Amino acid sequence: MVNLAQAWAEAYAQVDPVVSVEVSGGGSGTGIAALINGTVDIANCSRQVEAQEIEKARENTGKEPREYMVGYDALAVYVHKSNPVEEITLDQLAEIYAEGGKISRWSQLGASMPGEADEIIRISRQSNSGTYYYFRESVLGNRRDFKLGSRDMHGSKDVVELVSKTPGAIGYSGMGYAIPEVKVLRVARKKGEKAYAPTVENTLNHTYPIARPLLMYTLGEPSGPVKKYLDWILSEAGQKIVTESGYVPLPKAGAQR
Amino acid sequence: MRTATVSPPKRRRWQASAESAAELLIRICGISAIVFVFGIFFFVFREGASFLFGGFNAHEFFLSPEWYPTSQSHVRYGVLALIAGTGSVTALAMLIAVPFGIGAAVFISEFCGPRLRESLKITVELLAAIPSVVWGFIGLTVMNPLIMEMFGAPIGLNVLNGGIILALMSVPIIVSIGEDALKAVPDSYREAALALGVTRWQLVYRVLLPAAKSGLLAAVLLGVGRAVGETMAVLMATGHAVQIPASLMDSVRTLTATIAAELGEAPVKSDHYQVLFIIGLLLFSITFVVNLTADLIVRGIRNK
Numbered sequence: 001m002v003n004l005a006q007a008w009a010e011a012y013a014q015v016d017p018v019v020s021v022e023v024s025g026g027g028s029g030t031g032i033a034a035l036i037n038g039t040v041d042i043a044n045c046s047r048q049v050e051a052q053e054i055e056k057a058r059e060n061t062g063k064e065p066r067e068y069m070v071g072y073d074a075l076a077v078y079v080h081k082s083n084p085v086e087e088i089t090l091d092q093l094a095e096i097y098a099e100g101g102k103i104s105r106w107s108q109l110g111a112s113m114p115g116e117a118d119e120i121i122r123i124s125r126q127s128n129s130g131t132y133y134y135f136r137e138s139v140l141g142n143r144r145d146f147k148l149g150s151r152d153m154h155g156s157k158d159v160v161e162l163v164s165k166t167p168g169a170i171g172y173s174g175m176g177y178a179i180p181e182v183k184v185l186r187v188a189r190k191k192g193e194k195a196y197a198p199t200v201e202n203t204l205n206h207t208y209p210i211a212r213p214l215l216m217y218t219l220g221e222p223s224g225p226v227k228k229y230l231d232w233i234l235s236e237a238g239q240k241i242v243t244e245s246g247y248v249p250l251p252k253a254g255a256q257r
Numbered sequence: 258m259r260t261a262t263v264s265p266p267k268r269r270r271w272q273a274s275a276e277s278a279a280e281l282l283i284r285i286c287g288i289s290a291i292v293f294v295f296g297i298f299f300f301v302f303r304e305g306a307s308f309l310f311g312g313f314n315a316h317e318f319f320l321s322p323e324w325y326p327t328s329q330s331h332v333r334y335g336v337l338a339l340i341a342g343t344g345s346v347t348a349l350a351m352l353i354a355v356p357f358g359i360g361a362a363v364f365i366s367e368f369c370g371p372r373l374r375e376s377l378k379i380t381v382e383l384l385a386a387i388p389s390v391v392w393g394f395i396g397l398t399v400m401n402p403l404i405m406e407m408f409g410a411p412i413g414l415n416v417l418n419g420g421i422i423l424a425l426m427s428v429p430i431i432v433s434i435g436e437d438a439l440k441a442v443p444d445s446y447r448e449a450a451l452a453l454g455v456t457r458w459q460l461v462y463r464v465l466l467p468a469a470k471s472g473l474l475a476a477v478l479l480g481v482g483r484a485v486g487e488t489m490a491v492l493m494a495t496g497h498a499v500q501i502p503a504s505l506m507d508s509v510r511t512l513t514a515t516i517a518a519e520l521g522e523a524p525v526k527s528d529h530y531q532v533l534f535i536i537g538l539l540l541f542s543i544t545f546v547v548n549l550t551a552d553l554i555v556r557g558i559r560n561k
Contacts, residue, residue, distance in 0.1 A: 119411045126497075126518045127327045136329070143330045148323065148338070149500035151414065151508055154492075154518050165401060168411045 003130055004071070004214065004245040005044050008233055011241055015232060019225045035217050036060055041226045043217040046073060063220035070233055072248035074211035075135055076175040076198040077185040078163045085111045087186040087195035090139055090209055096120055096170065098140045099147050106168065113168060123159050123171035124150035131156060135172050138210050172210075175199075176248055200251055214247060298541060305534030312528065313535070324499045326519065326529040334532045336539070341501045342509035346491060347484040349420030349505070350427055354484075355477055357424070358431025362476070363461055365432065366439040378433075385429035389489040396422045396494025410506040414496030417505040422494045423487055427480035434479060438472020439465055471555040478551040482544055488513040512536050 002023065009021035024030075031043035032053055038061040049057075049065065057065050077093065079085060085106070092109060095101040104120055106113045124146060125132040136146065153159045159171040164181035175198040178184050186195035189209045202208035222230055232238050239249040314334070321335025365377050400421065401413035408417075442465055450464045466473070488511075496508025497518065516533050523530040 116409050116411045121412050127325070133327070145325050145328045145330065149498050149508070151412070151496045151498045152510070152518070153497065162414075166405075166412050 002044070004242065004247055007241050007245050008238060011237075012229060012232060015237070016225075016228065019229065021229065031217075035065060035219065038063075038219060041218065041222075042230070044215070045217070046212050046214050048213070048215065049217060057219065061219050065217050065219055066221065068216045068218070068230060068234070069213050069250065070216050071214040071239070071242040071250060072200075072203050072211060073130075073134060073214055074175045074198050074203045074208065074248050075131065075138075075172045076178060077187060077210075078160055078169075078171045078173060078178070078182045079185060080117075080163060080167045080169055081181055081183050082167055083111065083113070083183060085109055085185065086183075087188060089188045089191050089193075089195075091191065093139045093187075094141070094144070097122060097124070097135075097146055097150070098144045100144075101147055117168035119168050121166050121169040122147065122150035123162055123166075123169050124152050125156075125159065125172075126152045126154055131173065134212075135210070138212075174248065175203075175211075176243065200248070203248070204251075214242075301534055301537045301541065305531045305538060308528055308531035309535055309538075313532075318532075318535070322499070322501055324515075326523070326532065332528070334528075336512065336515075336536060338499045338501050339510055339512045339515055339536070340539075342495065342499075343485060343511040343513070345416050345502050345509060346419040346423060346495060346511060347481065349416060350423035350484045351477070351481060353421065353424035354427040354431055354480055358428045358476070358480065359435055359473060361428070361432045362435030362439060362473075363465070366436045367457070367461060367465065378436075381429050381432050384425070385433070387426075389426065389487060390493075392422050392426055393490040393493030396490060400494065404506075408506060412496060412508065414494060415506050415508050416495065416502050419491045419495035419509070419511075420505075422490050423484045426487060426490065427483050430483055431476045431480045434476035435469075435473050438469040438476060441472060442468045474554055475551060478547055481547055485543055485547070486513060486540070488517045492517055512540055516540075 005023045009023045012019070012021055031040070031045045032049055034040040035043035035049070036053060036057045038057075049067070054065050057063075077088060083106070088109070092103060095103040103109065105118050106120055107118055125135075127146075132146075136142065136144070140146070151162065153162060153171075156173040156177045159173040160177045160179055160182055163169045163171040164179060175184070184198060186197045187209050188195035194207075196202045196208045198208050198211065203211040203213075216230065216233070218226060218230070234250070242249040317333065317335050319335075319340075320337055321333060322338035322341070323333040323335045324338060325331065325333040361377075361381070365374055365381075369377065396418050397414070400418045404410055404413035404415070404418055446464055446468055447460065450460050455463065491511050492514035495511065495514070497510045497514060498508035499510050500507065502509050516536055520530070520533050523533060
């Protein structure tokens with residue numbers, strides 16, 4: 001999420017040159033720790049703060065943390081339009097993508113593909129993109145690495161485009177990048193469970209497994225420049241940057257929880 | 258009278274200083290090439306130096322195909338697969354480009370009429386002027402479906418695609434420098450050979466090619482340099498997959514493409530960032546060795 005926070009901070013320098021927004025990264029844990037210690041105005045994180053962390057922050061600072069949802073990170077799994085597969089589980093995705101994974105042919109998923117297209121062509125991202133990190137974290141588990149030999153594209157859009165041209169391909173990318181020439185798979189958490197399509201609703205109600213909200217926390221009711229900044233982030237201009245950074249913006253109404 | 262006697266030496270002095278200033282300027286231009294080459298080498302080396310001398314595992318770097326620069330559990334910086342990628346694509350490109358390029362150079366210089374020659378030369382130069390990203394685009398949108406259809410490959414972004422694109426990019430260089438080399442063979446050689454009753458094929462094979470050997474070799478090696486260093490086109494056409502290719506239909510990733518794809522997002526001064534600069538040094542060394550061998554071979558031929 002740090003690239004998004006950075007993009008906001010940079011764009012905000014044009015909106016209000018007097019206020020300087022300093023961003024530092026290190027993962028969601030870093031942000032929450034700083035929130036508990038009261039050393040930051042806003043903590044960004046892509047997981048919900050736990051109840052005991054809220055309690056700790058209240059004890060430490062005497063203020064109530066307030067949560068703002070500012071966007072979504074949701075990855076869709078794409079295959080070629082001609083592919084008969086409709087849904088997939090997280091385990092199957094891990095077996096396809098992870099180092100040591102055992103699935104390399106579509107027939108192993110029960111799909112019959114014509115001739116040479118039976119080989120699964122894995123399409124991935126370059127190894128330092130946020131999408132790559134998030135897919136690894138949520139599908140492979142953080143201790144596992146990707147299988148070598150995947151085609152590593154340099155952009156979310158390139159992944160979807162290559163999938164649209166390659167019958168045996170599978171790829172992951174932000175759900176906003178879907179085009180009519182590809183099929184978006186429904187994803188189930190486990191075998192036997194219901195699979196869900198990556199839609200805004202399924203992201204909102206946590207049924208789609210490869211999605212997470214992007215959150216910002218403040219201590220107490222924000223005021224002054226911090227409030228102005230948050231308002232700007234939730235405004236159309238701020239949400240436009242969410243899209244530009246490859247994330248999913250909030251639905252038009254009901255931005256705040 | 259007085260002005261006439263005074264002005265000539267004055268003017269000569271001005272001319273003399275202009276002369277030496279021009280000489281100095283040309284000298285600086287000449288030396289600047291050396292300064293730039295060493296400057297670039299120095300800065301690339303400096304960026305990678307602290308990792309090169311601490312924590313750098315040369316054994317893993319050269320012998321492991323596992324490139325996991327951002328792994329959470331076990332970071333590995335093996336570039337064997339990337340070297341194999343660059344090597345395979347370059348070798349295929351040269352296999353295609355050398356016969357075509359030399360053949361075209363012989364035809365343009367020896368066999369075709371003056372009007373055809375001019376139009377051919379202009380076309381070849383036009384080929385050289387196509388930006389590499391456009392070549393990559395052709396690889397991605399034209400060659401990719403074509404290869405999938407013709408060879409039944411599961412994906413058209415592979416060694417074959419990258420090799421053909423690189424060959425097309427190297428041919429113009431080989432043609433224009435090769436043609437110059439053939440043109441540089443004195444006409445007296447041709448006249449003497451024809452007077453002895455050789456056929457045109459014998460003339461080319463027995464007289465012109467041996468006489469223009471060093472120039473033709475330089476043409477080929479410049480083509481190799483172009484192929485090794487090319488980035489954008491191979492990034493788009495080879496599929497960008499870290500693996501040692503087993504056939505022409507396998508996707509690969511080259512050293513240059515890795516730097517281009519990852520440098521932008523590697524945190525400055527991190528190990529990953531420094532390893533990318535070490536790859537830069539490796540590329541620098543490869544081109545240096547290629548050029549040096551070319552130079553030595555050309556010298557050897559000349560001294561014979």
